[in-house]
Amino acid sequence: MTKKIKPTLVLVLFVLLSRTVVSVEFVYNGFNEVEPNNLSVNGVAQISKNGVLQLTDETSRVVGHVFYKNPIRFKNDQFGNNVSSFSTAFAFGIVPEYAKLGGHGFAFTISTSNEMKGARPSQYLGLLNNSDVGNFSNHLFAVEFDTVQDFELGDISDNHVGIDINNLESNASVNASYFSEGSSTKQNLFLQCGKTIQAWIDYDSSRNLLNVTLSMSSRKPSYSILSYHVDLSPILEEFMYVGFSASTGLLASSHYIFGWSFKMNGMAQSLDLDSLPSLPKPKKDQTTLIVATSLSAVMFLAFGLILALYVIWKFKNIDVIEPWELEIGPHRFSYKELKKATRGFRDEELLGFGGFGRVYKGLLPKTNNVVAVKRINHEAKQGLQEFVSEIATIGRLRHRNLVQLIGWCRRSGDLLLVYDFMPNGSLDKYIYDEPRVVLTWEQRFKIIKGVASGLLYLHEEWEQTVIHRDIKAGNVLLDSEMNGRLGDFGLAKLYERGANPSTTRVVGTLGYLAPELTKTGKPTTSSDVFAFGALLLEVACGRRPIEAKALPEELIIVDWVWDKWSEGAILEVVDPRLNGEYDEMEALMVLKLGLMCSNNTSSKRPSMRLVVRYLEGEVVLPETLSAPDEYDGKKSGASDMELEDFVPSYPSSSYLEKVSTWSSAYDGEGDIDIEANSARPTDSGREDNR
Numbered sequence: 001m002t003k004k005i006k007p008t009l010v011l012v013l014f015v016l017l018s019r020t021v022v023s024v025e026f027v028y029n030g031f032n033e034v035e036p037n038n039l040s041v042n043g044v045a046q047i048s049k050n051g052v053l054q055l056t057d058e059t060s061r062v063v064g065h066v067f068y069k070n071p072i073r074f075k076n077d078q079f080g081n082n083v084s085s086f087s088t089a090f091a092f093g094i095v096p097e098y099a100k101l102g103g104h105g106f107a108f109t110i111s112t113s114n115e116m117k118g119a120r121p122s123q124y125l126g127l128l129n130n131s132d133v134g135n136f137s138n139h140l141f142a143v144e145f146d147t148v149q150d151f152e153l154g155d156i157s158d159n160h161v162g163i164d165i166n167n168l169e170s171n172a173s174v175n176a177s178y179f180s181e182g183s184s185t186k187q188n189l190f191l192q193c194g195k196t197i198q199a200w201i202d203y204d205s206s207r208n209l210l211n212v213t214l215s216m217s218s219r220k221p222s223y224s225i226l227s228y229h230v231d232l233s234p235i236l237e238e239f240m241y242v243g244f245s246a247s248t249g250l251l252a253s254s255h256y257i258f259g260w261s262f263k264m265n266g267m268a269q270s271l272d273l274d275s276l277p278s279l280p281k282p283k284k285d286q287t288t289l290i291v292a293t294s295l296s297a298v299m300f301l302a303f304g305l306i307l308a309l310y311v312i313w314k315f316k317n318i319d320v321i322e323p324w325e326l327e328i329g330p331h332r333f334s335y336k337e338l339k340k341a342t343r344g345f346r347d348e349e350l351l352g353f354g355g356f357g358r359v360y361k362g363l364l365p366k367t368n369n370v371v372a373v374k375r376i377n378h379e380a381k382q383g384l385q386e387f388v389s390e391i392a393t394i395g396r397l398r399h400r401n402l403v404q405l406i407g408w409c410r411r412s413g414d415l416l417l418v419y420d421f422m423p424n425g426s427l428d429k430y431i432y433d434e435p436r437v438v439l440t441w442e443q444r445f446k447i448i449k450g451v452a453s454g455l456l457y458l459h460e461e462w463e464q465t466v467i468h469r470d471i472k473a474g475n476v477l478l479d480s481e482m483n484g485r486l487g488d489f490g491l492a493k494l495y496e497r498g499a500n501p502s503t504t505r506v507v508g509t510l511g512y513l514a515p516e517l518t519k520t521g522k523p524t525t526s527s528d529v530f531a532f533g534a535l536l537l538e539v540a541c542g543r544r545p546i547e548a549k550a551l552p553e554e555l556i557i558v559d560w561v562w563d564k565w566s567e568g569a570i571l572e573v574v575d576p577r578l579n580g581e582y583d584e585m586e587a588l589m590v591l592k593l594g595l596m597c598s599n600n601t602s603s604k605r606p607s608m609r610l611v612v613r614y615l616e617g618e619v620v621l622p623e624t625l626s627a628p629d630e631y632d633g634k635k636s637g638a639s640d641m642e643l644e645d646f647v648p649s650y651p652s653s654s655y656l657e658k659v660s661t662w663s664s665a666y667d668g669e670g671d672i673d674i675e676a677n678s679a680r681p682t683d684s685g686r687e688d689n690r
């Protein structure tokens with residue numbers, strides 16, 4: 001099976017003595033990873049066993065490049081001023097991690113470098129970064145196949161093909177489409193459909209005309225979808241590299257190239273899609289093989305490893321005390337104490353694990369208190385320091401609807417946080433998928449009211465405003481009486497400053513992120529309210545704010561609930577697992593309130609004080625609701641824009657976690673960071689100057 005596709009590569013070099021006309025042609029019908037293939041592969045790009053070039057996988061914010069290794073001569077007249085004609089055809093496939101939510105895209109690229117160091121992922125497509133974008137000295141030409149609409153860059157849609165010159169703001173772009181053979185009617189084409197698509201890019205230097213053609217078949221249609229007049233002579237240098245670049249953002253797609261042909265001064269050979277490799281199968285059998293062969297090696301290495309670990313352990317097992325830590329109150333635990341409490345951080349004591357680290361159950365030796373110990377591994381010293389300096393503050397927050405932080409411990413790269421133990425785990429495990437225990441409406445309503453009052457305390461009732469930043473079902477813990485308690489307040493802050501000081505990150509979870517947060521990167525009390533709105537809806541509906549398993553029109557909870565509300569069938573969204581046993585007035589109130597909190601305009605959301613008053617029945621909710629798609633007074637087009645800006649440019653990972661462990665609140669499972677910077681260079685620039 002793997003042997004079948006033999007890359008047929010033809011390289012023809014004609015060097016005509018007098019005029020140094022160089023003609024290069026190559027054809028890859030699949031790529032062979034073993035034979036010398038004349039490709040330069042970097043970033044996360046790789047060639048799979050069966051000959052598919054994979055530019056990116058579904059990891060967030062990565063870049064992959066593949067270039068033809070040798071530079072190609074693009075200027076061949078005697079003065080070296082005129083660019084030659086060129087032509088290329090390639091077959092590609094884009095497979096998003098979650099249907100319809102993919103990112104970002106890839107580009108056929110002609111560049112002065114075959115490495116593209118310093119290029120950024122997300123909307124920069126691995127081609128440029130925020131400092132060199134638009135600079136004429138880039139000498140970059142690319143044709144992008146982009147599945148995210150970025151407004152900074154003036155993208156026309158989240159499914160377009162664009163011509164990029166030294167910039168990612170396309171000079172010309174069209175929605176992806178194709179003409180089927182012998183037909184002059186354009187058909188839409190969904191780039192991230194996962195099927196093999198063939199693209200042709202032809203540049204005719206005598207007419208300064210660049211054409212882009214797409215098709216779902218092996219034959220080239222007679223009509224191209226994009227024809228652009230441009231003289232590439234000032235753009236391209238004499239020698240350039242050709243290849244592909246792809247990137248993922250917070251949401252990710254796998255970008256594949258199945259075959260590629262290229263020709264200078266002539267028409268590139270079209271690819272026969274049937275003879276190309278197809279997507280790699282899940283690598284099951286391969287794993288067993290690796291396990292078997294590496295077993296003996298493992299034995300051999302084990303001894304050395306044990307030795308090394310011992311040395312590391314000796315080194316690391318020292319509490320790190322820094323001067324600033326000494327100034328903080330009395331909540332500091334010794335590492336030894338916590339180690340004993342958790343019985344050496346035994347797996348048996350593990351309550352959960354995720355983005356922020358592992359959480360262990362512990363029994364404090366002195367007091368016999370049961371606690372949850374969250375072990376955060378954090379490389380960035382600075383963020384940690386800022387956070388620890390706030391622990392004293394956070395430790396003083398006390399409310400029956402907050403999970404109490406009891407103390408902390410700092411040891412080399414680890415931060416250990418000690419919390420009250422919550423015997424009933426986190427709320428998410430009671431509302432998503434098939435919960436073991438279905439909460440009754442009374443329980444849900446009580447939890448909602450509790451969380452609202454905890455959040456009100458953070459926002460308004462303590463001596464200073466505390467923004468939670470990561471409200472979600474996984475961060476609501478249930479005590480022994482099934483009261484809702486907010487956990488992890490302030491922790492998200494730790495992650496807002498990334499390792500790279502020039503990036504500001506927004507930490508949050510997809511589906512709970514207020515739209516403005518993605519623009520400004522500044523969490524506010526009203527971005528907390530937005531997340532609380534999503535929480536209200538999911539508790540009432542018994543599903544995630546973004547449910548990949550749902551029908552497309554039900555994907556995003558706010559839209560779905562709003563649609564039902566407009567249809568006058570709002571109660572249809574109430575969790576069917578309740579079997580109709582709920583207080584209709586309360587359910588109606590929770591849903592309406594959820595919609596109000598989910599307002600796209602932050603100033604239109606109610607304050608937590610008002611939310612609590614509604615929930616306590618002190619104030620009656622307004623009868624009518626304004627349409628959630630009226631964004632800043634603009635009509636529905638504008639809200640689409642926001643949606644696209646919001647969803648696909650935002651993080652991927654967590655909202656579809658398969659396993660909901662004991663407490664994702666303790667473990668921070670599903671936390672995502674967004675580089676607000678990369679979405680808005682100007683904003684973060686401002687931040688940094690402060």
Ligand SMILES: *[C@@H]1O[C@H](CO)[C@@H](O)[C@H](O)[C@H]1NC(C)=O
Pocket residue numbers: 009010011035036037038070
């Ligand atoms: C790579 O290029 C060289 C010439 O530069 C050529 O001889 C060789 O055949 C090429 N590799 C493959 C796999 O065709």
Ligand SMILES: *[C@@H]1O[C@H](CO)[C@@H](O)[C@H](O)[C@H]1NC(C)=O
Pocket residue numbers: 077079081082206
């Ligand atoms: C480019 O080529 C055209 C003919 O193909 C010629 O007329 C023109 O002078 C050339 N330009 C330069 C700058 O060499």
Ligand SMILES: *[C@@H]1O[C@H](CO)[C@@H](O)[C@H](O)[C@H]1NC(C)=O
Pocket residue numbers: 116117118119128129130131132
């Ligand atoms: C941007 O990219 C260029 C080269 O492509 C690199 O020299 C520069 O350091 C990068 N800038 C940043 C801020 O990464």
Ligand SMILES: *[C@@H]1O[C@H](CO)[C@@H](O)[C@H](O)[C@H]1NC(C)=O
Pocket residue numbers: 131135136137
């Ligand atoms: C463009 O890049 C060059 C070389 O990297 C640099 O000297 C120049 O300042 C840049 N121009 C702008 C407008 O950033």
Ligand SMILES: *[C@@H]1O[C@H](CO)[C@@H](O)[C@H](O)[C@H]1NC(C)=O
Pocket residue numbers: 165167169170171230
């Ligand atoms: C289009 O390309 C030219 C270079 O040929 C460049 O000067 C111009 O800024 C580009 N326009 C847009 C809208 O990107």
Ligand SMILES: *[C@@H]1O[C@H](CO)[C@@H](O)[C@H](O)[C@H]1NC(C)=O
Pocket residue numbers: 156157158159174175
């Ligand atoms: C591209 O497609 C979007 C919808 O996907 C549509 O709103 C937009 O009008 C289209 N643009 C063009 C130029 O056809």
Ligand SMILES: *[C@@H]1O[C@H](CO)[C@@H](O)[C@H](O)[C@H]1NC(C)=O
Pocket residue numbers: 202203204209210211223224227
């Ligand atoms: C580009 O498209 C135009 C119009 O569709 C056509 O006349 C021309 O021959 C095409 N050129 C190439 C190089 O494909």
Ligand SMILES: *[C@@H]1O[C@H](CO)[C@@H](O)[C@H](O)[C@H]1NC(C)=O
Pocket residue numbers: 423424437479480481482
């Ligand atoms: C919640 O915890 C209490 C005390 O541990 C226990 O009795 C009760 O059964 C738990 N409830 C649920 C729904 O798990």
Ligand SMILES: *[C@@H]1O[C@H](CO)[C@@H](O)[C@H](O)[C@H]1NC(C)=O
Pocket residue numbers: 598599600601604626627628629630631
């Ligand atoms: C937000 O609320 C205001 C006032 O109630 C309303 O006019 C607007 O349509 C709402 N917008 C959204 C996006 O919910």
Ligand SMILES: *[C@@H]1O[C@H](CO)[C@@H](O)[C@H](O)[C@H]1NC(C)=O
Pocket residue numbers: 514515558559562600628629630631639642643646
């Ligand atoms: C604005 O409201 C619309 C309609 O509910 C929704 O689809 C969209 O996601 C919201 N915009 C943002 C940026 O959240």
